[in-house]
Amino acid sequence: MRSIDLHAHLTPQCFIRAMREGREWHGVKPGEMGIGPRNSWTPEQRIDDMNSLGVDVHVVSTFSFYYYYERDPQVILPMHRECNDEVYQMTVDYPDRFKGMAIIPMQDVNLAIQELDRCVNTMGFVGAMIDDHVNGKTYDDPEFLPLWQAAEEMGAVMLVHQQGGQTLVRDRNPNYHLHNTIGNLVDRAVTFASFVFGGVMDACPDLRVCLCHGGGYTCFGAGRMDRGWQVRPEARVNISSPPSSYLNKFYYDCLTHSEPALRMLIDTVGIDKVIFGTDWPADMAIDWPVSWILGLESLTQEEKEAILYKNLENLLGI
Amino acid sequence: MRSIDIHAHVTPQSYIKAMKEGQVWHGVSPGPLDIEPQLEWTPEQRIKDMDSLGVDVQVASTGAQFYYYGGDAQVIAAMHRECNDEVHQMTIDHPDRFKGLAQIPMQNVDLAIAELDRCVNQLGMAGAMIDDKVNGKTFDEPEFLPLWKAAEQMGAVFLIHQGGGTLVAPRTRSYHLPNTIGNLVDRAVTFASFVMGGVMDACPDLKICLAHGGGYACYGVGRMDRSWDVGRLPQIPQPPSAYLSRFYYDCLTHSESALRMLIDMAGIDKVVFGTDWPFDMQIDWPVAWVLSLESLTQDEKEAILWKNMEKLLGMSGE
Numbered sequence: 001m002r003s004i005d006l007h008a009h010l011t012p013q014c015f016i017r018a019m020r021e022g023r024e025w026h027g028v029k030p031g032e033m034g035i036g037p038r039n040s041w042t043p044e045q046r047i048d049d050m051n052s053l054g055v056d057v058h059v060v061s062t063f064s065f066y067y068y069y070e071r072d073p074q075v076i077l078p079m080h081r082e083c084n085d086e087v088y089q090m091t092v093d094y095p096d097r098f099k100g101m102a103i104i105p106m107q108d109v110n111l112a113i114q115e116l117d118r119c120v121n122t123m124g125f126v127g128a129m130i131d132d133h134v135n136g137k138t139y140d141d142p143e144f145l146p147l148w149q150a151a152e153e154m155g156a157v158m159l160v161h162q163q164g165g166q167t168l169v170r171d172r173n174p175n176y177h178l179h180n181t182i183g184n185l186v187d188r189a190v191t192f193a194s195f196v197f198g199g200v201m202d203a204c205p206d207l208r209v210c211l212c213h214g215g216g217y218t219c220f221g222a223g224r225m226d227r228g229w230q231v232r233p234e235a236r237v238n239i240s241s242p243p244s245s246y247l248n249k250f251y252y253d254c255l256t257h258s259e260p261a262l263r264m265l266i267d268t269v270g271i272d273k274v275i276f277g278t279d280w281p282a283d284m285a286i287d288w289p290v291s292w293i294l295g296l297e298s299l300t301q302e303e304k305e306a307i308l309y310k311n312l313e314n315l316l317g318i
Numbered sequence: 319m320r321s322i323d324i325h326a327h328v329t330p331q332s333y334i335k336a337m338k339e340g341q342v343w344h345g346v347s348p349g350p351l352d353i354e355p356q357l358e359w360t361p362e363q364r365i366k367d368m369d370s371l372g373v374d375v376q377v378a379s380t381g382a383q384f385y386y387y388g389g390d391a392q393v394i395a396a397m398h399r400e401c402n403d404e405v406h407q408m409t410i411d412h413p414d415r416f417k418g419l420a421q422i423p424m425q426n427v428d429l430a431i432a433e434l435d436r437c438v439n440q441l442g443m444a445g446a447m448i449d450d451k452v453n454g455k456t457f458d459e460p461e462f463l464p465l466w467k468a469a470e471q472m473g474a475v476f477l478i479h480q481g482g483g484t485l486v487a488p489r490t491r492s493y494h495l496p497n498t499i500g501n502l503v504d505r506a507v508t509f510a511s512f513v514m515g516g517v518m519d520a521c522p523d524l525k526i527c528l529a530h531g532g533g534y535a536c537y538g539v540g541r542m543d544r545s546w547d548v549g550r551l552p553q554i555p556q557p558p559s560a561y562l563s564r565f566y567y568d569c570l571t572h573s574e575s576a577l578r579m580l581i582d583m584a585g586i587d588k589v590v591f592g593t594d595w596p597f598d599m600q601i602d603w604p605v606a607w608v609l610s611l612e613s614l615t616q617d618e619k620e621a622i623l624w625k626n627m628e629k630l631l632g633m634s635g636e
Binding site: 189268 | 507510
């Protein structure tokens with residue numbers, strides 16, 4: 001049994017070194033960002049942990065704290081290049097254990113395309129991880145269309161993942177970790193809706209988008225989006241089919257923290273669209289993710305294998 | 319077969335009359351009355367429509383646009399009394415067809431308790447409909463606890479229903495998403511605020527019905543549980559999912575699979591019939607829809623359509 005984890009993060013060693021040496025790093029001042037013990041593990045320590053969890057491959061993404069979309073793109077592009085180079089080195093040193101997922105400066109679409117191209121076509125990355133919005137702009141904004149078209153052409157996967165903490169829920173209730181436990185999931189539903197209602201999935205039929213955290217509330221909430229599409233002209237400006245008909249155009253990781261939710265996701269989007277993803281090494285990760293999948297009584301053995309590795313092998317052509 | 323609809327709105331005739339006559343109504347300035355024709359229907363016209371839909375009883379609530387929690391409490395208390403008196407009159411004129419849910423001025427908890435007491439104990443109403451928030455405050459705020467205690471004592475039901483300005487609006491106002499995603503995430507945050515704020519522990523007999531099927535509460539509870547697992551919710555003795563069955567939910571999911579999941583997670587005795595009459599986002603033929611659902615047993619359909627509501631409202635034996 002293999003397992004390939006699409007949702008596994010990296011705190012770059014280059015950043016950790018700079019902080020420990022008291023050096024500013026691409027505009028980030030020492031002490032500006034904390035580092036947990038697991039986040040500072042070396043690739044070798046990471047592999048030890050993967051072995052203990054039964055995870056064969058991490059598709060490694062630099063953590064979302066490093067998006068920095070609000071900062072000067074000329075400063076952040078070199079930051080992202082350094083992060084991506086470090087991930088690349090992991091894939092060179094351990095080609096059987098690591099694949100790469102880029103971080104790209106979304107505040108400048110041209111630079112984002114350029115870095116995506118470098119990572120995918122020169123360094124063999126799978127695609128890029130991006131936020132649910134860029135300085136308040138959602139992905140139906142026409143300025144992003146060249147990126148989607150470029151990604152489609154490259155066969156790159158866009159893994160959508162919120163910037164930690166800054167979700168829609170924080171302004172309502174900042175307590176109880178809700179910005180994460182509800183916020184991540186609603187942000188993902190809005191991103192699904194932005195891609196679909198904005199016409200991006202029609203304009204880019206081969207675009208590969210994977211929605212983290214099981215796509216959030218997308219599959220459960222599609223019925224009400226369909227009703228909105230039926231009765232509201234503004235919901236039909238760009239699309240001629242109901243939003244639920246686009247559910248199977250996306251990929252979703254299995255990070256639902258709920259067996260009935262995962263079962264509903266599979267039943268709604270199709271088993272070929274659900275991919276293993278764990279959120280390693282965050283505390284909101286699945287504790288023993290391979291064991292969790294294998295222990296689910298409502299999934300068949302074939303479904304478990306599809307999620308753990310077969311779908312991702314198909315998606316990545318490995 | 320009976321059917322009792324807990325989610326059915328009234329646009330007060332007193333408001334319509336004032337607008338048409340160019341009069342200020344409790345601080346609301348007259349302007350062109352731009353509302354859908356069915357919002358102006360008299361109780362008798364409403365009953366004809368209920369007959370066509372197969373709905374026996376509406377628990378009528380003055381529409382959410384009349385919350386006016388941002389207004390002066392004394393002014394709005396008078397507005398709400400007039401609204402409630404009108405709903406009361408409907409229940410007097412047609413006692414077999416209408417029950418009442420009050421509007422209460424949540425910006426002043428003492429006044430809200432006084433009006434709830436009047437409506438429940440003098441006018442025989444079932445409870446009150448309230449927003450998900452009051453001027454930015456959620457219901458875990460200690461200032462609301464006296465209201466929950468008073469409602470618990472009265473046996474009053476709170477129907478939770480957004481009043482515009484959902485969490486999605488700051489991200490996007492397109493495609494009707496502030497409603498189609500916003501209503502559902504607002505309800506999940508309200509579930510979380512009641513549970514994680516300790517209100518459900520402090521008020522074990524409090525009756526809360528979350529409109530729109532409780533939004534994303536049931537689907538998303540696994541991730542809330544995870545945050546309890548990792549020690550981020552030390553203030554509650556059980557994981558959030560243990561509280562799902564403490565709430566009531568209307569059946570307004572616009573999705574059979576979502577409704578099935580809601581029943582399976584909250585319990586069939588917690589799901590009540592609610593349609594959002596007379597708005598465009600309502601269920602078109604709600605009784606027929608529930609009756610047609612192949613994944614529900616006949617017992618479950620009857621529980622939803624009327625049996626649970628009869629128990630909740632103490633109407634058994636009528």
